[in-house]
Amino acid sequence: MASKYKFYSNLMSQPCRSLQIVMNLAKIPFETVTIALGDHAKDSFAKEVNSLCTIPCINDGGFKLAESIAILRYLATKSSLIIRWYPTGARMRARVDEYLEWHHLNIRAPCTGYFRKSWLEPRNTKQPPNQTTLDSLMGQVNRSLDFLENIWLAEGDFLIGSDVSVADIWAICEIEQLFLTPLDPTEGRPKLKAWMERVRRDTNPFYDEAHYTLWSVRDKSGQRSQL
Amino acid sequence: MASKYKFYSNLMSQPCRSLQIVMNLAKIPFETVTIALGDHAKDSFAKEVNSLCTIPCINDGGFKLAESIAILRYLATKSSLIIRWYPTGARMRARVDEYLEWHHLNIRAPCTGYFRKSWLEPRNTKQPPNQTTLDSLMGQVNRSLDFLENIWLAEGDFLIGSDVSVADIWAICEIEQLFLTPLDPTEGRPKLKAWMERVRRDTNPFYDEAHYTLWSVRDKSGQRSQL
Numbered sequence: 001m002a003s004k005y006k007f008y009s010n011l012m013s014q015p016c017r018s019l020q021i022v023m024n025l026a027k028i029p030f031e032t033v034t035i036a037l038g039d040h041a042k043d044s045f046a047k048e049v050n051s052l053c054t055i056p057c058i059n060d061g062g063f064k065l066a067e068s069i070a071i072l073r074y075l076a077t078k079s080s081l082i083i084r085w086y087p088t089g090a091r092m093r094a095r096v097d098e099y100l101e102w103h104h105l106n107i108r109a110p111c112t113g114y115f116r117k118s119w120l121e122p123r124n125t126k127q128p129p130n131q132t133t134l135d136s137l138m139g140q141v142n143r144s145l146d147f148l149e150n151i152w153l154a155e156g157d158f159l160i161g162s163d164v165s166v167a168d169i170w171a172i173c174e175i176e177q178l179f180l181t182p183l184d185p186t187e188g189r190p191k192l193k194a195w196m197e198r199v200r201r202d203t204n205p206f207y208d209e210a211h212y213t214l215w216s217v218r219d220k221s222g223q224r225s226q227l
Numbered sequence: 228m229a230s231k232y233k234f235y236s237n238l239m240s241q242p243c244r245s246l247q248i249v250m251n252l253a254k255i256p257f258e259t260v261t262i263a264l265g266d267h268a269k270d271s272f273a274k275e276v277n278s279l280c281t282i283p284c285i286n287d288g289g290f291k292l293a294e295s296i297a298i299l300r301y302l303a304t305k306s307s308l309i310i311r312w313y314p315t316g317a318r319m320r321a322r323v324d325e326y327l328e329w330h331h332l333n334i335r336a337p338c339t340g341y342f343r344k345s346w347l348e349p350r351n352t353k354q355p356p357n358q359t360t361l362d363s364l365m366g367q368v369n370r371s372l373d374f375l376e377n378i379w380l381a382e383g384d385f386l387i388g389s390d391v392s393v394a395d396i397w398a399i400c401e402i403e404q405l406f407l408t409p410l411d412p413t414e415g416r417p418k419l420k421a422w423m424e425r426v427r428r429d430t431n432p433f434y435d436e437a438h439y440t441l442w443s444v445r446d447k448s449g450q451r452s453q454l
Contacts, residue, residue: 051378052329065321067328074321094292094301101294102279104331151278 005030005075006059008049010037011213014112014173015068016056021169022072024206026081030058069100072166086166095160099152099167103174106147110140111174118181123221138183145175145185145192153191157198164202172199176211180218232257232302233286235276237264238440241339241400242295243283248396249299251433253308257285296327299393313393322387326379326394330401333374337367338401345408350448365410372402372412372419380418384425391429399426403438407445 007023007030009016023030039045040055050057050066057066065071076082087093114137117129148171152159159167175196178185186193200207234250234257236243250257266272267282277284277293284293292298303309314320341364344356375398379386386394402423405412413420427434 052374063318063321065325067325070321070324070328073324074317077317077320090301090304091290093304094290094297097297097300098292098294101297101331104328105336109332109336147279 003029003061006033007031008033008035008040008055008057008059010035010040010055011210012037012217013055014108014177015170017176017210017214018166018170018173019056019068019071020210021173021203021206022082022085022166023075024209025085025203026075026079028075028079028081069170085164085169087161092161096165096167099159100170103167103170106144107171107174110137110144111178113137114141114183115177115181118183119221141178141183141185145189148195149189149192153195158195164199168195168199169203172196172207173210176214180214180221230256230288233260234258235260235262235267235282235284235286237262237267237282238437239264239444240282241335241404242397244403244437244441245393245397245400246283246295246298247437248400248430248433249309249312249393250302251436252312252430253302253306255302255306255308296397312391312396314388319388323392323394326386327397330394330397333371334398334401337364337371338405340364341368341410342404342408345410346448368405368410368412372416375422376416376419380422385422391426395422395426396430399423400437403441407441407448 005023005028007020009020009032011017011020020032022028035045035049035055040050041053046053049059050064052066054066056068056071057064058071060074065074072082072086076086086096114134117134117137121127122129148159156162158164159171175185175192186196232250232255234247236247236259238244238247247259249255262272262276262282267277268280273280276286277291279293281293283295283298284291285298287301292301299309299313303313313323341361344361344364348354349356375386383389385391386398402412402419413423
């Protein structure tokens with residue numbers, strides 16, 4: 001039996017959830033080490049686990065690797081089972097890679113930025129968010145979600161091709177985080193809404209399993225539309 | 228002879244320069260179509276060239292692809308010559324990929340953001356930059372450059388391994404852009420300074436060729452430290 005990867009993770013983190021879903025789908029053996037949020041910025045974490053001070057990261061028999069998409073690619077060189085969600089044909093792979101690159105500055109950055117400023121920081125600091133910053137971030141999020149609705153989902157059921165891929169999984173985990181904020185990403189975006197349902201359906205039970213923690217926090221906070 | 232890729236580019240763009248340098252190093256045949264800055268946001272560009280409205284992008288006999296790093300990976304599946312700068316061994320490739328993923332939010336985003344706010348926008352709008360925004364961006368750039376100095380360049384001559392790789396090339400093209408701004412990235416960072424000299428040396432004459440336009444603009448503006 002293959003030895004298990006050590007997977008340093010916290011399910012409040014979007015890329016941790018993405019990676020966990022894919023590893024579960026592809027039946028990759030892993031052992032989760034849950035890292036309390038904030039602990040990944042500590043010196044001990046930098047020294048012992050990941051000098052970049054980020055999660056997710058893995059340890060494969062001494063080989064330490066960070067960055068969720070780099071980890072995905074590394075796992076794909078070691079487990080052919082991932083290919084179903086990360087196709088190998090040059091053009092299909094290029095299309096998925098094109099999304100995964102576009103993702104960073106167009107989905108990850110604005111969605112995370114808006115989540116932090118509208119939800120996380122006000123709770124940590126007990127101060128209301130700066131409205132100008134919030135409006136600017138909300139504009140960026142809406143522009144990016146419109147790109148998903150009008151460009152990426154213009155013709156198909158998924159971001160790339162006719163089946164769910166890692167592109168969909170990395171995207172949806174960022175978008176799901178927005179349901180804690182005042183912004184409903186699916187409002188006025190019927191394609192995005194139907195796509196989210198399809199991706200959840202085709203990645204379950206692992207999608208729900210990865211999101212229980214987030215949904216529990218959302219339901220407890222109950223302040224989605226009050227900020 | 229292999230047919231040439233159409234390469235839509237503008238040498239004021241950092242990822243356009245990175246891709247051009249690698250294609251030249253690996254002797255990949257390409258034909259440049261220079262896109263005036265701003266034209267890539269036009270409807271005609273979206274319809275005919277790239278619906279994501281970004282450069283660089285390529286056209287390979289009808290197959291259109293955007294995002295510089297996705298293009299790099301696609302070219303690497305078609306030309307084995309790239310392997311020297313984008314190694315194939317699982318762990319070395321993973322290390323380069325780890326940087327290329329980290330790059331987006333830690334080097335690309337803050338360096339481009341600071342360049343735009345400190346140099347580009349004041350010239351376009353004739354208005355001085357907002358100092359609070361500028362200070363925040365400068366803080367982010369300095370933190371990221373310190374990561375390069377203290378983590379990525381802690382032990383070796385290059386970001387990954389003992390030779391120049393695409394990780395160095397994508398990084399340096401963002402950092403070179405900073406010399407148009409008031410921030411000297413090499414100040415107090417001797418490892419970064421020596422690394423920049425090595426990367427330029429090992430990628431020339433293509434490094435200088437890709438940067439003539441930028442350096443010409445820098446020399447003409449002559450306002451680096453006056454903002």
